[in-house]
Amino acid sequence: MTVFMNILFLFLLVCAIAVSFTKNLLNSVLIYMSFSLVMALIWIMLESPDLAITEAAVGAGVTTVLFLVTLKKLYSVRTGKDKERSAGEEKQDER
Amino acid sequence: MNDKKQKRPFRNRFRSWFDGDTQTFDHVMPMHAQEEHQLSEEERKEYEEEYAQMRERVFHVEHNREIWLFRKCFEIMGIVLCVLMICVLLIAVSYLPPTGNADNPANNEVSQLYVEHGIEDTGAVNSVTGMILSYRAFDTFGETNVLFISGCCVMILLLLDHKAQKNSAIANDRFYEPKNDVILQQVARILVPIVFIFSIYVMLNGHLSPGGGFSGGAMMGAGMILYVCAFGFDKTRRFFSERVYTSVKVTALVLYGVMITYYYIMGANGLENHIPLGTPGAILSAGLILPIDLVVGLQVACTMYAFYALFRRGGF
Numbered sequence: 001m002t003v004f005m006n007i008l009f010l011f012l013l014v015c016a017i018a019v020s021f022t023k024n025l026l027n028s029v030l031i032y033m034s035f036s037l038v039m040a041l042i043w044i045m046l047e048s049p050d051l052a053i054t055e056a057a058v059g060a061g062v063t064t065v066l067f068l069v070t071l072k073k074l075y076s077v078r079t080g081k082d083k084e085r086s087a088g089e090e091k092q093d094e095r
Numbered sequence: 096m097n098d099k100k101q102k103r104p105f106r107n108r109f110r111s112w113f114d115g116d117t118q119t120f121d122h123v124m125p126m127h128a129q130e131e132h133q134l135s136e137e138e139r140k141e142y143e144e145e146y147a148q149m150r151e152r153v154f155h156v157e158h159n160r161e162i163w164l165f166r167k168c169f170e171i172m173g174i175v176l177c178v179l180m181i182c183v184l185l186i187a188v189s190y191l192p193p194t195g196n197a198d199n200p201a202n203n204e205v206s207q208l209y210v211e212h213g214i215e216d217t218g219a220v221n222s223v224t225g226m227i228l229s230y231r232a233f234d235t236f237g238e239t240n241v242l243f244i245s246g247c248c249v250m251i252l253l254l255l256d257h258k259a260q261k262n263s264a265i266a267n268d269r270f271y272e273p274k275n276d277v278i279l280q281q282v283a284r285i286l287v288p289i290v291f292i293f294s295i296y297v298m299l300n301g302h303l304s305p306g307g308g309f310s311g312g313a314m315m316g317a318g319m320i321l322y323v324c325a326f327g328f329d330k331t332r333r334f335f336s337e338r339v340y341t342s343v344k345v346t347a348l349v350l351y352g353v354m355i356t357y358y359y360i361m362g363a364n365g366l367e368n369h370i371p372l373g374t375p376g377a378i379l380s381a382g383l384i385l386p387i388d389l390v391v392g393l394q395v396a397c398t399m400y401a402f403y404a405l406f407r408r409g410g411f
Contacts, residue, residue, distance in 0.1 A: 049305035050223050053297065057313035062399050065320055069406045 005045060011038050029067045036060040218372035218381035219302035227307065228384045228391075232355050235387075238309075239394055243348050246398045255409035276325070283325035290318035294392075301388040302381040308391030315392065316399025323403065328411070337411045340401050347394040354383050354390075 015035040022028045036059030043052035134142065153159060192199045209226050219225030227235055255261045297304075298311030323331050361368050373380030404411050 048223075050221075050307065050310065053306055053310040054313060057310060057317050061317040062313060062320065062403070065317075066402060066406055069403065073406075 001045070005042070008038055008042055008045075012042070025071055026068075029064060029071065032067070033060050033064040036063070214375050217302075217384065218375050219384055220375050221302055221304060221307075223305070224301045224307045224384060224388070225381070228301075228387050229358075229382075232358060232387070235391065236351060236355050239348060239351055239391060242394055242398045243344055246344060246401055249402055249405050253405040253409050261410055279325045283321055287318050287322050287325075290314060290321070294318060294396075298388055298392040299378070299385065302384045303376065303378070308388040309395055311388070312392035312395025313399060315396035316403075319396065319400045320403045323400075328404070328408075332411060335397075335400065335411065340397050340411065343393055343397045347390045347397075351387060351390045351394075354387055358383065 012035060015031050015038065019028045019031050019035070022031065036055055039059065040052045040056040043049070043055055154162065209222060209230065213222040213225045214220065217225035217229040219229065294311045294314035296311075297306035297314065298308060301307035301311070319331065319335070358368075360366070368382070370382045372382050375381070379385070401411070
């Protein structure tokens with residue numbers, strides 16, 4: 001069990017470092033979500049299932065969704081349609 | 096109106112501003128629209144040359160040693176600060192006692208009392224919920240207040256008032272997303288009922304099994320967000336509008352306040368508690384913990400969903 005625990009701790013460290021080094025905001029939000037999920041696993045292994053449920057629902061679920069909505073509003077998440085639209089807007093601005 | 100404005104300026108202007116007039120200084124101050132300054136060809140050339148010279152002289156690293164020095168110092172100071180911060184935190188962590196040690200300062204008489212007398216005092220088998228909602232119900236009341244206030248603040252900042260703004264937000268809401276995504280809808284059809292049932296179970300069983308009001312409410316909010324993502328706001332507006340949100344959050348807070356006041360008045364004055372604790376382990380036991388769990392769960396679920404709706408399009 002301690003081996004598994006150590007692997008989870010290592011994963012936490014890697015996640016925490018990777019969040020600050022990713023250039024893409026969407027990627028950092030997803031890494032943050034996986035951090036929360038691993039944290040929920042660790043809470044279960046530390047025998048506090050109350051916290052695990054809350055961490056999984058709030059940390060991995062609602063916070064990530066709120067981050068994603070905010071990124072969408074800031075046009076940081078770009079899809080194919082977005083690029084076409086923004087290119088059209090730039091052309092309009094030039095006129 | 097204008098005559099009035101000139102006769103008693105301040106009072107009338109204040110009143111008209113209060114009634115919604117946005118241009119209170121009309122006819123009081125002479126105002127002109129600003130004209131854009133047109134540069135002639137020579138002026139523009141001169142200006143561009145000056146600008147290029149300035150860029151070259153001031154902001155170029157090779158010509159200006161100070162900027163180069165400043166940038167280097169900035170980088171070095173940043174690294175030094177980070178390393179110092181990490182060192183301070185690591186030193187602080189190294190002073191913490193090891194986890195699970197019997198001599199830790201956390202294992203004092205308070206936690207011992209909670210463990211030994213928890214069931215007979217509160218009637219809750221799950222001692223965490225018994226502690227949170229009965230011994231320390233006042234703390235949890237503060238947390239519920241924080242949720243209420245943060246919901247109000249988000250509404251103040253993000254709720255759209257004007258009809259035109261609202262309509263444009265609604266029209267642009269799903270502009271970038273695929274509407275009626277089949278995979279998402281099928282998954283939501285299976286998952287949402289399970290999430291809802293589990294969240295209600297967690298809320299109602301807060302005094303028997305792990306969980307409680309906050310976790311159950313957060314799960315219910317997440318389930319509602321999934322439902323909205325799959326099926327759109329038209330379906331949720333049938334049971335969750337702005338009015339429902341406001342009434343639920345206010346009612347939940349007031350009910351919680353009333354219940355907690357009952358506990359505290361009875362306890363402080365040495366009066367007899369008339370609410371039976373029941374047999375520990377039964378679903379209807381543990382006095383007021385069950386209704387408090389329900390109230391907190393409703394408040395949390397509404398706040399989560401309202402956050403999502405307000406962030407996404409500024410309305411319900």
